[in-house]
Amino acid sequence: MSAPASAAFTAAELDAIRADFPILSRRGRGGAPIAYLDASATSQKPESVISAEADFYRRSNAAVHRGTHLLGDESTQAFEDGRAALAGFIGGRPEEIVWTKNATEAINLVALSIGHASLGRGGAAAAPLRIGPGDRIVTTRAEHHANLVPWQELSARTGAELAWLDLQPDGRIDPETLGAITPNTRLVAFTHVSNVTGAVSPVDLIVAKARSVGALVLLDTCQSSAHMPIDVTALGVDFAVMSSHKMLGPTGAGALWGRRGLLEAMPPVLTGGSMIEHVTMEGSTYMPAPERFEAGSQPVAQIAGWTAALDYLSGLGMERVRAQEEELTARLLDGIGDVEGVRVLGPADSADRIGVVAFAVEGVHPHDVGQVLDADDIAIRVGHHCAIPLHAFFDVRSSARASVAPMTSPEEIDRFIASLRRVRSFFKGH
Amino acid sequence: MSSLEQLYQQVILDHAKARHGAGALEGVDASSHQVNPTCGDEVTLGVELAPDGSITRLVWDGEGCSISQASLSMLSELVEERGSVEEVSRAYGAMEQMMHSRNRGVPEEVLDLLGDAAALESTSQFANRVKCALLGWYALRDALAKLGTDIAGDRA
Numbered sequence: 001m002s003a004p005a006s007a008a009f010t011a012a013e014l015d016a017i018r019a020d021f022p023i024l025s026r027r028g029r030g031g032a033p034i035a036y037l038d039a040s041a042t043s044q045k046p047e048s049v050i051s052a053e054a055d056f057y058r059r060s061n062a063a064v065h066r067g068t069h070l071l072g073d074e075s076t077q078a079f080e081d082g083r084a085a086l087a088g089f090i091g092g093r094p095e096e097i098v099w100t101k102n103a104t105e106a107i108n109l110v111a112l113s114i115g116h117a118s119l120g121r122g123g124a125a126a127a128p129l130r131i132g133p134g135d136r137i138v139t140t141r142a143e144h145h146a147n148l149v150p151w152q153e154l155s156a157r158t159g160a161e162l163a164w165l166d167l168q169p170d171g172r173i174d175p176e177t178l179g180a181i182t183p184n185t186r187l188v189a190f191t192h193v194s195n196v197t198g199a200v201s202p203v204d205l206i207v208a209k210a211r212s213v214g215a216l217v218l219l220d221t222c223q224s225s226a227h228m229p230i231d232v233t234a235l236g237v238d239f240a241v242m243s244s245h246k247m248l249g250p251t252g253a254g255a256l257w258g259r260r261g262l263l264e265a266m267p268p269v270l271t272g273g274s275m276i277e278h279v280t281m282e283g284s285t286y287m288p289a290p291e292r293f294e295a296g297s298q299p300v301a302q303i304a305g306w307t308a309a310l311d312y313l314s315g316l317g318m319e320r321v322r323a324q325e326e327e328l329t330a331r332l333l334d335g336i337g338d339v340e341g342v343r344v345l346g347p348a349d350s351a352d353r354i355g356v357v358a359f360a361v362e363g364v365h366p367h368d369v370g371q372v373l374d375a376d377d378i379a380i381r382v383g384h385h386c387a388i389p390l391h392a393f394f395d396v397r398s399s400a401r402a403s404v405a406p407m408t409s410p411e412e413i414d415r416f417i418a419s420l421r422r423v424r425s426f427f428k429g430h
Numbered sequence: 431m432s433s434l435e436q437l438y439q440q441v442i443l444d445h446a447k448a449r450h451g452a453g454a455l456e457g458v459d460a461s462s463h464q465v466n467p468t469c470g471d472e473v474t475l476g477v478e479l480a481p482d483g484s485i486t487r488l489v490w491d492g493e494g495c496s497i498s499q500a501s502l503s504m505l506s507e508l509v510e511e512r513g514s515v516e517e518v519s520r521a522y523g524a525m526e527q528m529m530h531s532r533n534r535g536v537p538e539e540v541l542d543l544l545g546d547a548a549a550l551e552s553t554s555q556f557a558n559r560v561k562c563a564l565l566g567w568y569a570l571r572d573a574l575a576k577l578g579t580d581i582a583g584d585r586a
Contacts, residue, residue: 372434427438
């Protein structure tokens, strides 16, 4: 592509991108092509991803890391190529990538491993990870339940206290509350971008504060990794989690990135086949990381698809994706701002936020909002988006949410706004 | 009639506004709290029974979308008119059958058991709205189960 590396897509480029996504030709209940504004829940897949997954089954399918036949070699290659591709995409090293079935499992892996270390598992190497009464785990009020509940459970199991950073009125993490990261804090887990407000977290501030007290940092990149360039090393965190299906890849695969020395110190969580060195009836020794954390059969075909997705995103250029989505976000926010009776739950301007926009329509339940939009073939998310505490903060039970992706067109945003205008009159008119 | 107009028929929007049976749960014999996990909507529904087991009072307190509120209102009216265990059981069975029909049609005699709630038939084509319509009915089943009355054939 000839445009600058940080420019939004030209109209012709966008048309070409859209042609890569077969689902965009699907028509909805109203008979029009579906305007898919729910990428934050799950992204749609380009043809290359769909083909890569199917081709893996057509050409190479076999068990990985065993067998000496051609197909076994090809499958293992695809599996490990995926690890290298993801590492390259996020600025880590291949041996720092652990495959999981989703990002939720990746977060739980860290929480459970720390819990096991706290019970003495992992021996002396894992001793620095042990937590207990008198220690603190810190998260934020803006988290997806996946980055809150595992820490509640770890807190309950170990006696470590759970605390959280609080929010400014527009839902951004409030730097004034960084004091929650006290000297006894051992781990800080927070989201890079909120899946409700779209706000980008002040990573630098939080990491610096965590570092100053010697706490580990886990970053949830589920909402950022397909929408902006990510470099886990530059971000200065210890763990990062991501999800294939939110990055144009297949469902069923996620990953934990962990600093090499850390993964090495962590005791395993899921145990069984593929993760052992040697087994006797009395006990076992384990593989080094990352294999130590990959017990049982793995989502190899999904990883082949995810690899194709990372290639696709890299081909678009993540700086260009960010620039494109910034324009869409501004259009989305401007449009919503003009609709009477609609309140955005999150920052009203497009600075330091991405195109995830949750909103409440006065007097209309989010389910009913979503239903009217669906009748116009516009797909948005409704519900609490797995963030009940954040909705409670905004004093609502649930919300409607529109979110954009690299292939979202300005026309789709305009269709959404036009449909949103119809919502209140539809229910008032009856 | 578009599927949207079918879903939000006037009778449904009227019930969502009227909220028959909504009130404070004082003095009930048993109650049940139900949550729709996808949206966080909640309802607490309570019942009072006569010595023969029939429902003499149904009251509910909750928040939700127009479908869940209308369904609760319709259920309240229905129980007020036909509160015997037998009739409520038949209506409950009809409601489950209709809501799981994917709007492919249910026999007229099934719809006849449901009063105004028959208008919710088209909701059954929207997989993610079925729970909205059934939330209050599940609460009723659960509240009655606490009093030893099974309207769902669970212990058949």
